[in-house]
Amino acid sequence: MWYYFLITEFIKHLLKAKTKLGFGIHSPYLFPLVKHLQKPVKNKKSIKAIENKRKKLLKNNSSIKITDYGTGSTKVKANGTRTVKSIAKYSLANKQKAILISKICTFLNPDNIIELGTSLGITTAYISTACPNAKIITIEGCPKTSVIASETFKSLNLTNVTLVNGQFDTALHNIIDNIDEINLVLFDGNHAKEPTLRYFNILKEKAVNNTVFIFDDIYYNLEMYNTWKIITQDNNITASLNFFCLGIVFFKKELSKQYLRVFY
């Protein structure tokens, strides 16, 4: 049933999605954002360094004890022992998606960024190099995974990342109390309805006009897809972009309520 829905949605996406050329996107705010995505990446050297780090993690045979507070990977069970290479293979955004996220970040140039779900720190590294002047807080519940993420940040000399090892709920309440505004959030930790809506509601309290929220894996399962749709219909959200591999929602009041599919 789910796979039938997924295939139908994918065909719908192929037929309806706007290309990176931006044709058919009338918003003077969204058009340059989508156009920007076709530009080649600027920071090729940093990306090479991050991908070299990923390669090392993909070869790392050591096992760690996982504490997963989320939905886990679709490929391996959530709790128990996992090799670092299996986490690197199944739990991280691939290079193409990480580049998409980094291009969105470069274009929007947010000051304060929060990532829910650090894992080994690869996507955080992409965000950090895309926005060297931003303050990035990334949250990871699993202590052993956090240690490896810290090593990733250290080896790549990332100085604008603060890693919080803790459960999202606890960490978010502390962060929210100490921050004036949040400009970009990457939700990549718990692809279930109730917690995703809870984090969304906590974080939107600190959203401002230029804030965007990025939701990874909106087609993770039917529950996550329905949650994404609920969020796009929230009164605070104006535009939403469905990239299939992820979705972005905007709080910008000048944008009309709209839902666009975009190829990447």
Ligand SMILES: C[S@@+](CC[C@H](N)C(=O)[O-])C[C@H]1O[C@@H](n2cnc3c(N)ncnc32)[C@H](O)[C@@H]1O
């Ligand atoms: C899909 S991985 C993140 C991948 C990472 N963003 C990347 O692409 O490089 C999700 C991570 O979120 C963490 N996580 C899930 N639910 C959590 C929760 N409720 N509190 C803290 N961490 C959580 C998991 O331990 C896991 O490492």
